[in-house]
Amino acid sequence: MPVSLTQRRVRHHPAWYLAPAISILLIFFITPIVLDAVIAFSDMGMNLKITSFGLANLQRMLLSDEQMPAILLATLVYVVATLFIFNLGLGITLAVTTTLLPESLGTLFRGVWFLPRITPAVLYALLWIWVVDPTRSGLLNHLLTYLPGMPQLNLRNDHPMVLIVVANGLVGASFAMVILTSTVRAIPQHLYHAARVDGAGEFALIRHVVLPALRSPIRFIAMYQTLSLLVSYEYILLITGGGPVYDTTTYALYVYRRAFETGSYAYGAMLALGLMAVGILLTLLQWRIMNMREQFAAPRIEVLR
Known part of the structure; x- marks a missing residue:
């Protein structure tokens, strides 16, 4: 039986090709958001029962949560310090310096630096707990014994924010290092030759050739890593537990502690909605400030090869 033109159009409609992706989006993204919103405006507690709905959790989050x-x-403090000092600052430094090394040595260095990112979070956290152990068994305090007059350090109690910023930053720097290294290698060699002919030294090459080429990927890294830091808490939970007290409890960890440590599932869900709203607002703000629309604009000149 011949197939009509209408049947062919229905059969080859783009929606059929997007159906798997749309189904995954609905099941694993949209449905959890809807369920979270329902729980957020309820009174669900440790018994997992809902007896009423209202705005009590919203009022508590905005007005009465001390x-x-x-x-x-x-x-x-955690997001800004980790983002600018390590994720961007250290990431740019690693990308530029390792590309100046011989290729085999630079690749080896980047591979070693990337190991913490592919290491299980529990193992990475245990290593940091051993390093900063307040007794002489800890690596840091053991090394300090060789320096006369140096007191023993207890970073987990005395400087916990510094500890989680460094621990998370060393992992986050590897992400920027990989992306920016590929960008540096993609810079046409004739730009370096032209700059050297004009008398530019190494620092001038980095300032006027390398850094301008990194502008676009840096925008993406800043936006991505900001959102990633906002919602990540596993290293903080494992290394300091959010303490002492609430000193290193970030918003994402606070959501976890309220929901799963105290059993306030409804209030935890409301806090999660607030985190999602903050993430959307930050994304829109960064999109506007960093002029991300330029990233996706069509090139003004098409280069034919």
């Missing part, structure tokens, strides 16, 4: 100012401040 821990919220300290949580927001800790999150701001």
Whole structure:
């Protein structure tokens, strides 16, 4: 039986090709958000029962949660310090310096530096706990014994924010290192030759040739890593537990502690909605400030090869 033109159009409609992706999006992204919103406006507790709905959790989050100012401040310090000092600053430094090394040596260095990212989080956290152990058994304090007059350090209690920033930053720097290294290698060689002919030294090459080429990927890394830091908490939970007290409890970890440590599932769900709203607002703000629309604009000149 011949197939009509209408049947052919229906059979080859783009929606059929997008159906698997749309199904995954609905099941694993949209449905959890809807369920979270329902729980957030309920009174679900440890018994997992819902008896009423209301705005009590929203009012508590916005007006009466005494821990919220300290949580927001800790999150701001953690995200800003980790992003700019390590994820961007150290990532750019590693990308530029390792490309100046011989290729085999630079590849080996980047591979070794990338190991913490592919290491299980529990193992990575245990290594840090051993390094900063307050007794002489800890690696840091053991090394300090060779320096006369140096007191023993207890970073987990005295400087916990520094500890989680460094621990997370060393992992995050590897992400920027890989992306920016590929960008540096993609810079046409004739730009270096032209700059050297004009008398540019190594620092001038980095400033006027390398760094301008890194502008676009840096924008992407800044946006991606900001959102990643906002929602990540596993290293903090494993290394400091969010303590002492709430000193290193970021917003994402606060959601976890409220929901799963105290059993306040409804309030934890409301906090999760707040985190999602903050992420959307930050993304829109960064999109506008960094002019991300330029990233996806069509090239003004088409180069034919």
